[in-house]
């Protein structure tokens with residue numbers, strides 16, 4: 001079986017790393033399976049791309065489509081044009097896409113139109129928020145996927161509602177969590193740990209990059225100023241996403257507690273999360289990682305496509321207003337963290353399950 005694996009953006013790299021390891025393990029056991037890795041070039045900053053390949057030992061991609069930035073449509077179209085050439089020159093039995101970025105949807109469409117089977121890892125999750133580009137990517141990708149791999153039974157139910165064939169839906173767990181478990185003993189403090197006097201539980205991690213939080217400069221500034229006031233004697237480490245940085249520019253925000261740092265590599269970032277007092281974020285992936293690490297997470301969004309991080313895990317959905325965050329943060333300070341657990345099958349073995357199932361399909 002020849003698989004083309006697609007990755008385009010930071011969360012994709014974290015998800016494909018354990019899938020590639022699982023394939024290589026099967027190859028070593030003599031299974032007839034091979035892969036070709038295609039990087040679409042959607043994320044190309046060293047901080048968001050090369051660092052993850054190096055730290056997670058992901059092999060150098062066989063092809064880089066180098067699409068870079070653009071509007072939603074320009075980027076999606078550029079990926080489709082380049083990926084069609086890639087697939088025509090390098091035929092395969094199956095295209096495997098992960099997550100919900102533009103590369104996921106664009107490459108799924110191209111593969112399907114060339115009559116190649118599409119596998120979607122992290123299928124079926126839904127925010128029901130059609131203003132999110134990711135939600136559109138999820139729905140379109142799942143509408144043409146052949147084999148669905150899900151992180152929850154709820155995701156499988158969503159797929160059934162959309163008409164997917166139950167025999168092709170496989171609840172396998174979470175590949176992002178495979179990566180977390182595979183690297184927990186390699187995480188390390190970033191260079192600024194001592195310089196900022198960081199200690200376990202004396203700081204909060206903040207990440208913001210979703211359009212709903214960062215595209216309006218004045219609301220973003222108010223949110224940052226509100227968080228700066230809210231945290232009392234805690235420092236806030238803010239690895240700033242390039243999208244957020246470009247909106248803030250060089251404006252001096254006069255913040256006392258928030259410390260801006262570059263986007264972190266995986267090993268430093270996971271160290272920071274694991275030792276933090278709490279996390280404030282609008283990322284979906286981070287709410288999964290904090291759930292497994294038992295770190296309180298406040299999600300600055302009105303909805304989540306990962307409801308198990310709230311019902312089972314440590315995540316609290318806050319909405320996008322600073323007033324609500326203040327209220328929920330105060331409750332947390334008064335009452336302490338909620339009792340939380342780890343969702344079913346988030347055990348570090350999802351990737352091996354995926355490869356076993358794919359091998360059984362042929």
Ligand code: UDP
Nearest residue numbers: 010011239263264265266269283284285286
């Ligand atoms: N991440 C990282 N360094 C950072 C910020 C995030 O390694 O400075 C990792 C994080 O652990 C998570 C993934 O990147 O696994 C999430 O990426 P992002 O927030 O871009 O995507 P989303 O989850 O919102 O799709």
